[in-house]
Amino acid sequence: MAEPLKNGLGPDVAKLIATLISRVHPDFPADHFLAIGLDGYKALELTDRGRHLCKSLRATLPEDPEVAINVLVASLGPEEEGETLRGMQPFRYLPYTLFVSEYGLHAFESSMRAMYELTKRFTSEHCIRAFLVSEQDRTLNRLREWTEDPNHHVRRLVSEGTRPRLPWAGRLKEFQRDPTPVLELLELLKDDPSDYVRRSVANNLNDIARDHPDIAVVTCASWSVGASPQRQQLIRHALGGLFKQGSPGALAVLGARQGADAAIRNGGVELSILAIGESMSLEFEVINTGQSAERFVIDYCVHFVKANSTTSAKVFKLSTIELEPGAGRTFTRRLSVQQRTTRTHYPGTHRVEVLVNGIQNPIDVFELQAP
Secondary structure, eight states: OOOOGGGGGOHHHHHHHHHHHHHHOTTOOHHHHHHHHSTTGGGSOHHHHHHHHHHHHHHHSOSSHHHHHHHHHHTOOOOOOSSSOOTTGGGGGHHHHHHHHHHOTTOHHHHHHHHHHHTTTSOOTTTHHHHHHHSHHHHHHHHHHHTTOSOHHHHHHHHHHTOTTOTTSOOOHHHHHOOHHHHHHHHHHTTOSOHHHHHHHHHHHHHHHHHOHHHHHHHHHHHTTTOOHHHHHHHHHHTHHHHHTTOHHHHHHTTOOTTOOEEEEEEEESOSEEETTOEEEEEEEEEEOSSSOEEEEEEEEEEEEOTTSOEEEEEEEEEEEEEOTTOEEEEEEEEEOOOOSSOOOOSEEEEEEEEETTEEEEEEEEEEEOO
16 A cells, blocks of 8 residues: 555654754754644644644744745755656655745745745745735746746746646636636747646646637647647647547547547457556557548546545547558557555456547456455
8 A cells, every 4th residue: 555645744854844944044943843843743634734834834933924935945955856756755845835825925026936946846836826816917927937947847837837727726716717828828838848848738728628628729729730749749638638528629630520430449458357556458459440531539548446436537648540441550558556646546346448539438347456
C-alpha cells in the first residue's frame, strides 16, 4: 500500500523549517514555533498540516507581512533542476505558499517575488489565484511578463495558475465567465519550447472547453493552421474532453469526423485477474470498415474502481491515424496498476474501452485483487 501523502509533511519538516528560518532570522522563536506547530499535528492530513504550520509561522514571524515574506524567501533552499517534483520533499514549502496567499495580499511585490521563487522549488499555482481575485489586472500584467521568463517553472505558473478549474483549488469564476484574459496568455505560450509548459497550456484550454466548448474549438482551429507537431499534440490534448463527447467541431480540427465507420478487433487485456502493483499488456486493432479513407482519433479508457466501489474513467491518449478502406492498425500498450501518490487502486471489476473519434467501444474487463 502506498505511503500516506501526509507523511511527506511529517514533524521532521517542521523542524527543518525552523532550522532554515533561524539561519536567516536569528530572532525567530524556533522552540515556540515547534511547540504550537506540532500540537495535534499527527492527527492532521496533508493540507491541514500545511495550514497548521502556516498559522504557526504567522504567530512567530514578524507581524509585518512584507518583512515576514522576505524572511521566508531568504530561507529557501536550492531550485528544482528537473521539470516535475521529485517525491514529497518539495512539499516542505506548502506552508510557505499558504502563508503568501493568506497574509500577503497587501504586500504585492514581496508576494510576487515569493511566488516567483517558490514555483521554482515547489509550486505557486494555487497561491497566485488569491491575487488573481484581489488584484486581477496587476497580477495578469506580471504573468504576461513571466511568459518570457527563462525558467520553465515560472512560465508554467502562468498557464497552470490561471486555469479556471484547477484541481484541488477554488474555481476562478471570473475566467469561467470570460476566458479572454487567459487565452491572451495561452497564446504567448502555445509554442513554448518546454513540453512541461505546453501540457499545462493544453490543460488550461481543456478547462475552458468545459465552460465554452465553442471558444476552445475556434481557438484550436486557429492554432492548427501551420501548427508544428508539438502544437498539434497540444491541441489534441486540449480538446480531449470534447473528443470524449464526440464533438463534431473538435473532431474536425484534426480532420476526423463523427460517425466514421470503424471496428475493433482482437481487443483485450492479457490477464483476466491482476493484483494491485502488477502490470499487463492491452492490445487491439482498429479497422476502417468504410468506403473511403478516414482519419481516426484513437484513445483508450480504463474505468478504475474507487474507494466507494463506484468507478471513474481515465482516458489515455494514443494516436491520430489515417486508414484506407479495409486497412487496420494494431495498438499495444502496457497497463499498470501500481499504487501512486496521484492514484490509489482498489479491488473490483475494471472495464476497458477503446475510443474511436469519441465513440466508446467496450473491449474487455479484468478483476483487480489485493496483492
